[in-house]
Amino acid sequence: xxxxxxxxxxxxxxxxxxxxxxxxxxxxxxxxxxxxxxxxxxxxxxxxxxxxxxxxxxxxxxxxxxxxxxxxxxxxxxxxxxxxxxxxxxxxxxxxxxxxxxxxxxxxxxxxxxxxxxxxxxxxxxxxxxxxxxxxxxxxxxxxxxxxxxxxxxxxxxxxxxxxxxxxxxxxxxxxxxxxxxxxxxxxxxxxxxxxxxxxxxxxxxxxxxxxxxxxxxxxxxxxxxxxxxxxxxxxxxxxxxxxxxxxxxxxxxxxxxxxxxxxxxxxxxxxxxxxxxxxxxxxxxxxxxxxxxxxxxxxxxxxxxxxxxxxxxxxxxxxxxxxxxxxxxxxxxxxxxxxxxxxxxxxxxxxxxxxx
Amino acid sequence: xxxxxxxxxxxxxxxxxxxxxxxxxxxxxxxxxxxxxxxxxxxxxxxxxxxxxxxxxxxxxxxxxxxxxxxxxxxxxxxxxxxxxxxxxxxxxxxxxxxxxxxxxxxxxxxxxxxxxxxxxxxxxxxxxxxxxxxxxxxxxxxxxxxxxxxxxxxxxxxxxxxxxxxxxxxxxxxxxxxxxxxxxxxxxxxxxxxxxxxxxxxxxxxxxxxxxxxxxxxxxxxxxxxxxxxxxxxxxxxxxxxxxxxxxxxxxxxxxxxxxxxxxxxxxxxxxxxxxxxxxxxxxxxxxxxxxxxxxxxxxxxxxxxxxxxxxxxxxxxxxxxxxxxxxxxxxxxxxxxxxxxxxxxxxxxxxxxxxxxxxxxxxxxxxxxxxxxxxxxxxxxxxxxxxxxxxxxxxxx
Numbered sequence: 001x002x003x004x005x006x007x008x009x010x011x012x013x014x015x016x017x018x019x020x021x022x023x024x025x026x027x028x029x030x031x032x033x034x035x036x037x038x039x040x041x042x043x044x045x046x047x048x049x050x051x052x053x054x055x056x057x058x059x060x061x062x063x064x065x066x067x068x069x070x071x072x073x074x075x076x077x078x079x080x081x082x083x084x085x086x087x088x089x090x091x092x093x094x095x096x097x098x099x100x101x102x103x104x105x106x107x108x109x110x111x112x113x114x115x116x117x118x119x120x121x122x123x124x125x126x127x128x129x130x131x132x133x134x135x136x137x138x139x140x141x142x143x144x145x146x147x148x149x150x151x152x153x154x155x156x157x158x159x160x161x162x163x164x165x166x167x168x169x170x171x172x173x174x175x176x177x178x179x180x181x182x183x184x185x186x187x188x189x190x191x192x193x194x195x196x197x198x199x200x201x202x203x204x205x206x207x208x209x210x211x212x213x214x215x216x217x218x219x220x221x222x223x224x225x226x227x228x229x230x231x232x233x234x235x236x237x238x239x240x241x242x243x244x245x246x247x248x249x250x251x252x253x254x255x256x257x258x259x260x261x262x263x264x265x266x267x268x269x270x271x272x273x274x275x276x277x278x279x280x281x282x283x284x285x286x287x288x289x290x291x292x293x294x295x296x297x298x299x300x301x302x303x304x305x306x307x308x309x310x311x312x313x314x315x316x317x318x319x320x321x322x323x324x325x326x327x328x329x330x331x332x333x334x335x336x337x338x339x340x341x342x343x344x345x346x347x348x349x350x351x352x353x354x355x356x357x
Numbered sequence: 358x359x360x361x362x363x364x365x366x367x368x369x370x371x372x373x374x375x376x377x378x379x380x381x382x383x384x385x386x387x388x389x390x391x392x393x394x395x396x397x398x399x400x401x402x403x404x405x406x407x408x409x410x411x412x413x414x415x416x417x418x419x420x421x422x423x424x425x426x427x428x429x430x431x432x433x434x435x436x437x438x439x440x441x442x443x444x445x446x447x448x449x450x451x452x453x454x455x456x457x458x459x460x461x462x463x464x465x466x467x468x469x470x471x472x473x474x475x476x477x478x479x480x481x482x483x484x485x486x487x488x489x490x491x492x493x494x495x496x497x498x499x500x501x502x503x504x505x506x507x508x509x510x511x512x513x514x515x516x517x518x519x520x521x522x523x524x525x526x527x528x529x530x531x532x533x534x535x536x537x538x539x540x541x542x543x544x545x546x547x548x549x550x551x552x553x554x555x556x557x558x559x560x561x562x563x564x565x566x567x568x569x570x571x572x573x574x575x576x577x578x579x580x581x582x583x584x585x586x587x588x589x590x591x592x593x594x595x596x597x598x599x600x601x602x603x604x605x606x607x608x609x610x611x612x613x614x615x616x617x618x619x620x621x622x623x624x625x626x627x628x629x630x631x632x633x634x635x636x637x638x639x640x641x642x643x644x645x646x647x648x649x650x651x652x653x654x655x656x657x658x659x660x661x662x663x664x665x666x667x668x669x670x671x672x673x674x675x676x677x678x679x680x681x682x683x684x685x686x687x688x689x690x691x692x693x694x695x696x697x698x699x700x701x702x703x704x705x706x707x708x709x710x711x712x713x714x715x716x717x718x719x720x721x722x723x724x725x726x727x728x729x730x731x732x733x734x735x736x737x738x739x740x741x742x743x744x745x746x747x748x749x750x751x752x753x754x755x756x
Contacts, residue, residue: 083611088491090514095550099471102553107400115554116616116743119463120492120514125744128611134628137611137746138522141465142493142512149511153526156533181477181487236458236500236510246507302491347497 002159005229006357009073009216011065011169012310013038014298015209019064021072024314025322028297032194035179036209036299056091056117058173059126061212066127066167072224073216075165080216082136082163083124084154086146086170088302090120090139093175100177123171136163144344145234146170147213147303148352152232158219169214170303179208187345189270196324198270198296206269209299213306215313221357226317230254230353238349243280247341250351258285262335263315265308266327267342269295277343282327286339290332292325305342305350312338312354361603361637361753362528363593366446366540366586368438369696371683372408372579376441381700384708385728389682391565391577399549401556404563407547408579408684410434421502428498429466429489430580435499435544438582438692442540443503446586447598454537454592457509458500459527460584461519461543463688465492468548495544509536514688516742517650518609519543520583521691521750525607527587537592542584542692551578551687558617560654566685567712568651568678569658569724576652579684583692585699602699605735606639606751608632617743618656623664625747626739630668633737633749641669643735644751646707648694649724650739651678652685661739662722675731677710677724691740695750698736702754705732 012018015036016029029039038061043052046064055063062085070077089095095118101110116122121139128137136157140149147170154168182188189205198207217229231254238246251257264286266278282291292315298307315321315335340352369376372390373383383390390408399405417433418425439458443451466489473483488494496512509530513522520543527541545551555561555578562575585604593600610632612625619625634641650661658678665673679697686693701707710724733754740748 088493092490095467098554099467099474099550102471102549103474107549107553110553110557112554112557112617115550115557118554119516119743121516121742121744121746122616124515125611125616125746128613128745129616132613134611134613134625136609137515137744138513138526138609139515139744140511141462141491141514142496142510143491145511146493156529156535160529160533177474178490181484184477185484185487187488234509234511235507236497236505238507242507348493 003219005155005158006218006221006225007215007227007229007313008218008222008225009069010310010313011068011214013041013061013065014211014307015039016297019068021068024318025324028324030195033192034189034207035174036207037174038210056094058091058171059123062123062169062171062214065169065212065214069214069216073222074224075216077131079165080131080133080167082157082166083128083133084138084150084166084168085124086140086150086303087120087123088143088146088172091117091122091173092178093173094118096175096177143302144342144348145350147306148232148234148350154217155229155232158217164218166217167214168217169212170306171212172210172301172303174208174210182208193270195296199268201270202272204271204273206271206300209301211298211301211307213310226356227313228355228357230355232352235349237347240277240280243277244285247281247285247351254353261289261337261339262332263290263292263338265312265338265340266291266293267295267305268293269300274345277346281341288330290330291327292321293327294325308340308342309352312340316354316356361605362531362587363600364585364602364604364699365588365598365600366442367601367696367699368441368445369583369693370410370434370437371581371693372410373682377696384682385706389711391684397547397549399552401552405561406565406577408577409547410580427485429469429495430546431462431465431495431544432498434546434582435495436502439499439503439540439584442584442586451504452506456505457530457536457539458505459511459513459523459539459541460496460499461513461523461688462492462495462545463514463516463519464545464548464551465495466490467550468546471549515746516744517687517690518740518742518746518748519688521740521748522609524585524691524695524750525609525748528604528607531587531589538588540584540586543689544582545580545686545688547578547580562653565712566653566681568653568680568710569717570713571715571717573653573655573658575654577684579686581683581686581689581693583689583696585695600755602702602755603753604750605753606633606637608636608749610747612745612747614745619660619741621660623660625745626661626664626741627667629747629749633751637751644674644737645733646701646736647674647676648698648736648738649676649678650741651680653680659719662717662720666720673722675707675725677708679708681711691748694738698738698752701736702733702752706730
């Protein structure tokens with residue numbers, strides 16, 4: 001019998017004011033742009049200012065998100081025995097600056113800090129260093145399933161008794177050259193779109209953003225825990241007509257049917273070229289199921305599905321589905337079982353199953 | 358635990374050969390791959406030595422039948438090594454069972470990103486490299502090249518332990534029944550980015566690297582790709598597969614000491630080796646040969662040497678670092694050295710730690726410096742990286 005996996009603490013820093021766990025999207029920040037930055041928490045209350053000045057934004061966001069998750073799990077940080085991070089690009093701001101320094105100064109006058117911070121595993125390494133955690137330490141860097149890879153690994157660790165208290169999260173930061181180049185190839189929208197109009201944009205590309213979502217997972221249920229991670233599965237590629245079948249098989253593997261799902265969280269980002277992947281589920285298998293979306297609030301980034309994971313946890317915990325998330329008007333009295341589906345540009349698909357416990 | 362996880366195929370391309378058999382020939386004939394850099398135009402070209410793969414990109418593209426300049430060198434060499442591994446495992450339909458692909462990389466497509474960084478705006482013909490900056494993009498392309506569909510494909514980036522961790526994850530996924538077969542390893546090409554990064558850390562040697570030598574001056578960067586095919590016992594039995602060796606144990610720990618340096622006493626390394634022995638259900642005394650991380654930096658070799666002394670309680674088995682042959686291939690190193698560990702087991706031979714002359718002052722440890730024939734049953738391989746990442750793999754002979 002494998003051990004269950006409980007989500008004991010959740011933390012989010014995103015383009016919404018999500019860093020306060022006491023509230024739940026009560027105060028929506030409406031954007032009208034093609035790129036969104038996170039709403040910064042007061043970093044000073046979490047990180048000594050001298051240390052914060054040297055830190056890449058991705059590290060700072062992750063540190064705060066981690067502290068929030070630990071606080072909620074009511075867990076001392078020295079209990080954490082594994083740290084697993086997913087990130088599409090790591091601290092890419094430092095990578096960019098290091099490349100620019102190399103080119104602009106013809107490989108002269110370089111300093112190591114930017115190179116060190118540009119290593120993809122710098123967030124996981126910094127967290128381990130800060131906590132003195134000598135346990136398992138992994139970093140996944142696989143585009144839109146970076147976060148799911150980390151979650152899958154954490155689940156395996158707990159089920160196989162390889163670790164007991166795992167800090168797992170996803171982080172990505174948004175920086176200029178990345179924005180400019182991705183706008184060039186049409187991955188970022190050319191025209192600003194208002195938050196509530198994202199689905200109706202009718203244009204190609206997404207609204208790029210950033211964020212850090214960290215969670216404390218354990219087989220020991222904490223008193224404040226409401227949610228169990230049931231399963232997660234990823235696929236490198238799927239065609240549109242395979243999505244429903246794969247979703248169904250995924251549910252069957254977990255002894256569920258589409259009827260047992262109370263709510264689906266879909267990763268619509270307003271890109272007319274790829275949103276129809278979600279339509280496959282929204283208009284088919286789950287047409288009579290309550291549906292929500294979220295990337296109009298948090299934007300698109302490699303670990304944006306970390307926001308969906310956070311959202312699923314919040315919905316079950318608060319037993320409330322804020323109107324701003326709604327895709328349809330199907331009523332549910334008690335959201336208990338949630339399916340999250342995400343993909344990016346038709347690749348790196350993931351299904352994640354959460355359940356009230 | 359049973360026999361461990363079966364290894365049924367391997368593939369490699371490095372500075373000492375384009376495939377497994379060429380690498381083996383170089384290892385036993387003392388043919389090193391270190392020299393002056395020829396394929397990257399860097400101002401440091403006279404002050405560094407590197408382990409370059411000899412083929413230039415157009416030759417690699419031709420071998421792979423790829424269009425010109427569509428892929429990073431990291432992808433090209435990754436495709437060559439992964440393809441060899443799949444062929445050696447005798448796989449005719451890669452999607453006939455639940456197959457995964459897990460690759461480690463640190464630079465991904467950085468070779469192209471740094472080349473075209475400012476050019477993208479004026480040159481539509483090079484914009485295919487924009488998304489190559491994602492480390493996962495290289496993995497995606499290699500997975501597509503070997504034909505993987507609707508599968509588990511992911512990328513690990515834990516600096517110089519990336520491939521070792523990819524191998525570890527693959528083994529865990531086979532053992533927990535999530536996959537039947539998985540191709541695991543890593544790929545990293547040379548880039549100005551890493552050359553200059555390591556240069557700022559002042560750990561690059563201006564001459565041939567000399568692991569575990571008292572006079573060692575630092576590392577030589579290298580480039581390589583190497584992959585193993587791991588398969589479940591059920592597949593091995595059903596298809597009567599030829600098993601090359603077994604992955605018996607694996608351990609991962611964090612040194613939690615410094616972002617880029619190892620602790621003086623190698624705490625993380627000791628923990629990783631201990632965990633690997635636990636998983637393998639082995640005593641330290643059962644290890645016949647250690648393929649050390651041995652980068653030839655003052656810090657690594659001291660820390661690793663002390664960790665070995667601690668773990669083996671002073672009775673350190675025969676050990677060597679093969680980095681004098683290949684240079685430090687960063688994310689690929691754990692994959693390269695996994696292939697070498699299996700070659701050691703298959704041929705009952707310990708590969709020499711070249712360029713070693715003087716014992717380190719700090720301890721009484723000398724590596725094996727000549728090709729040495731010896732019956733080997735179990736080999737331990739270490740990989741350590743920035744961010745405190747420490748990983749150990751234990752391989753055993755095929756029965």
